[in-house]
Amino acid sequence: MAFELWFALSLCLVLGTSEAGKQMPKLSDKKLCADSECSYPILIARALQDYYPGDCRFIPIRQGQLVYVYAMLKDRGNLFWAGSVQDSYYGQQEARIGHFPSSVVEETHALMPATTEVKTTKWDFYCY
Numbered sequence: 001m002a003f004e005l006w007f008a009l010s011l012c013l014v015l016g017t018s019e020a021g022k023q024m025p026k027l028s029d030k031k032l033c034a035d036s037e038c039s040y041p042i043l044i045a046r047a048l049q050d051y052y053p054g055d056c057r058f059i060p061i062r063q064g065q066l067v068y069v070y071a072m073l074k075d076r077g078n079l080f081w082a083g084s085v086q087d088s089y090y091g092q093q094e095a096r097i098g099h100f101p102s103s104v105v106e107e108t109h110a111l112m113p114a115t116t117e118v119k120t121t122k123w124d125f126y127c128y
């Protein structure tokens with residue numbers, strides 16, 4: 001019983017001090033996507049360099065990794081894209097969509113045109 005209580009308290013302390021479950025500032029009010037749900041990738045890009053994110057809105061990228069781009073932020077956030085990293089080994093990295101600077105990747109394959117303008121929501125920048 002004492003162990004379960006200690007474990008529960010420790011877990012609360014760890015989760016309470018992390019960025020998980022935190023609303024972060026919006027990077028942009030609009031984004032360009034292939035469809036209204038931003039569910040189809042726009043393009044595939046290859047990372048030119050390593051990128052280490054500053055907070056949980058962003059995803060880490062290693063040089064050479066493929067990135068599936070689902071959205072391009074507009075207006076004040078136009079330097080950032082949203083996507084998912086494709087690792088070279090299945091299961092090595094959990095699939096997760098996040099933002100990254102467009103300058104750290106180069107487009108390798110265009111898939112669908114980004115012609116649908118979508119408003120961003122608080123969930124686009126929420127840290128889980």
